[in-house]
Amino acid sequence: GNSVTQMEGPVTLSEEAFLTINCTYTATGYPSLFWYVQYPGEGLQLLLKATKADDKGSNKGFEATYRKETTSFHLEKGSVQVSDSAVYFCALTFYGGATNKLIFGTGTLLAVQP
């Protein structure tokens, strides 16, 4: 079946540190990949996405590259801020079908300390 695996959290970093949150997927076919972010007490916001192999999604200093050969979509940011503290979800879906439910990973809590 289709699934997403994320690294366990929490991830605790100091401000300006480099961030990597690992995400790998298992899929029958070629999914589109997403990172969603959930700030404390809020809903999910789309952070970035990539729809085909070697695509790089980027937004707000975050980047992730769709790697078909390693079935990965790791999230990176060069210098985190306290305001980046949130739960990050990796997800996949299949466009163009009769349904396109999002399949989420378990989420990774990021805590950035000043």
Added chain:
Amino acid sequence: DTAVSQTPKYLVTQMGNDKSIKCEQNLGHDTMYWYKQDSKKFLKIMFSYNNKELIINETVPNRFSPKSPDKAHLNLHINSLELGDSAVYFCASSQLMTSTDTQYFGPGTRLTVL
């Protein structure tokens, strides 16, 4: 100018009661979803409607009944509430079967069953 809105934001009720959560989107999308987020932050699809027709039902108990009066609304009615129904419920919408199909989420409804 909220894109996807849900009411209420918080819902506290007793076991055995019946309650409804409402969702509205003003993005002109043709597909709407309900997701459940449990206490460990895990997100899972429950239902999806496309043009008012049910297209996903992920083995959710019969006590949960979605209703879509039109493309812009998807309500969730829950009968005979149980303790295990306590969770955050997120509504989302998208335009299905397009290359830019992205799901946009509401702020969530935190349901607490006592």
